[in-house]
Amino acid sequence: MNLRMHAHKANPAAYQTMMKLEETIKQMNGDPILFELVKIRASQINGCAFCVDMHTKDLRKLGESEERMSLIVVWRETPLFTEKERAALALTEAVTQISKDGVPQELYDEVRNHFSETEFISLIMAINVINSWNRIAISTGMFPGCYDK
Template sequence: MEPRMNAQKANPEAYQTMLKLEQFMASTGIDKKLYELIKIRASQINGCAFCLDMHTRDTRKLGESEQRIYLLNAWREAPFYTEKERAVLALTEAVTLISEAGVPQEVYDNVRAHVDEKEFMALIMAINTINCWNRIAISTSMVPGQI
């Protein structure tokens, strides 16, 4: 597989805007492991090999277990995730697949049982950020392992 283009070189301003989103996310206080789980789950749904490769490696560097990484695709059937993580993973799926059913009230209520409004908005931004990266990587055919 060959990349279609180098997105960073093709439009540096657009790429810098995405990096600013990542800088914002770093300032939100969201747990780094949780943010990586969001990135992996959205990337699984979107089929983004580049992002899956990057974020599974990043998650391992944070000390996440192989078991939790491997079973993330089946988190509902695996007992290794906290109630907050489960709520956030359900939100990640709902926002990533928003055209299917929006964000159901039950999903919203479950997340809000664990986070305040500010953190909820940070989670929405996290989910939107990785979905945007997925779309950039897939559209430009970014190849796993190239960065």
């Protein structure tokens, strides 16, 4: 595998804008574990190995269990995730694959049972940001360890 380019070097202003957005979203989301679960699930759907690797490492640093991390991809099939996490993961899947079914009213209602309007928008923004990062990483050829060399 070859890294096509360093996005942060190719267009520093664009990269800094993404980093500012990332930091803003991070501050809005009070639960760092939930934030990382969302990032991992979107990255799994998008096939972004770089981001799955990065955010799994970040989640591990937050003390998350290996069992839960390995089961994010099949979160519906395990009782290890809270109802709030399940709602966020379902919304992550719907927004990441928005052209498939949109965000059905039933899902919206379930998410709103766990998140206020402000928190809902913060969650949507977090999902949008990781989807953007996935697209940047995949388009530029990023892969786990590509910056280690």
